[in-house]
Amino acid sequence: MAARNKIFFxxxxxxxxxxxxxxxYELAESNGFLLTENDKEANIIISVGGDGTFLQAVRKTGFRQDCLYAGITMSGESGLYCDFDLDNSQEMLKSLQNEELEVRRFPVIDAVINGERTYQCLNELSLRSSIIKTIAIQVQIDGNAFETFRGDGLIVATPTGSTGYNKSIHGAVMDPLLEGFQVSELASLNNNRYRTLGSSFILGKERTLTLEVIQDGNDYPIIGLDNEAYPIQNIKDVEVTLSDKMIKTVKLKHNSYWERVRRTFL
Incomplete structure (x- = not known):
């Protein structure tokens, strides 16, 4: 084996x-892999569970750019991020040993909150009201005012994240080969007084999206990054761009993204 042989589960x-x-574990060791309990030492990180576990694995290990990620589902589970299950784990190990292994790259978005810390998202960012009251958000694209949203909240999804929360509110499913991100509305108000686009829209990789929370009593919204809610108080603005980071995953042959979408939803 070359350097790519240390696995963290x-x-x-x-x-x-x-x-x-x-x-x-025994199969991995018999094939020349080394198991480690320190994710920082690993160059292969394998999540065991569904898509939610895969998202947690990427987040907890810091969106590593110098390693490969792989997802294994348990019996009866399906996953859009996970190509393998326990029944074909041997095939995963063979793929990892192959110098010409197929690697899939998933886009990530950067979110700068209140002009301070930057967070990454592999699936989506959601900004929602935390009380029984609509939240008002000034939406800007490249620093230019686009609309004033009023409703339950907004979701900003990556292409792979488009099949999750975004799809459940009738957002479009994006091809992960597209470099961009999607913005979808949660229960927007559209009447003679308030007006928004009323549909999802997709921004290209060069765009900067700014969500400025209008301080009108709903000053403590919930912000979700992938499948975690963050306890950040008094959110004033969130700036979203497409990250330079890409999450590299091991791809099972003859298992394209759209094939997995078909199996999951159709």
């Missing part, structure tokens, strides 16, 4: 799955 309940995963 991530799961929310890894100890509970120990018996089920023991054959996989």
């Amino acid at each position: 991530y799961s929310r309940n890894l100890k509970e799955l120990e018996d089920q995963l023991q054959p996989l």
Whole structure:
């Protein structure tokens, strides 16, 4: 093996799955892989669970650019980020050993909150009202006023994240080969007084989206980054751009993104 041989396994309940995963550990070691309990030492990070676990694995390990990610689902689960399940884990290890392995790259968005810290999202960012009251958000594109949104909130989704929360509110499913991100509305008010676009829209990779929360009593919205809510108080603005980062995952042959979409939804 070359340098790509240290595996870190991530799961929310890894100890509970120990018996089920023991054959996989043994199989990995018999194929020349080294197991590590330190994700910073690993050059292969494998999540065990569904898409939510995969998102957690990427987030908890810091959106690593110098390693490969792979997702394994348990029996009966399906995943758009996870190409493998426990029944074909041997095929995953063979793929990792292949010098010409197929790698899929997933786009990431950057979110700068209140002009301070930058957060990454692999799936989506959501900005929602935390009280039974509409939230008002000034939406700007490249620094130019676009609309004043009033409703339950807004979702900004990556192409792969477009099949999640975004799709549930009738946003479009984007091809991950497209470099951009999608903005969708949550229960917007559209009447003689308030007016928004009323549909999802897609921004290209060079665009900067700014969401400025209008301080009218709903000053403490909930902000979700992928599948985590962040306890950030008094959010004034969020600036969203397409990140330079790409999450590299091991691809199972003959299993395209659209094939997985078809299996999941049709």
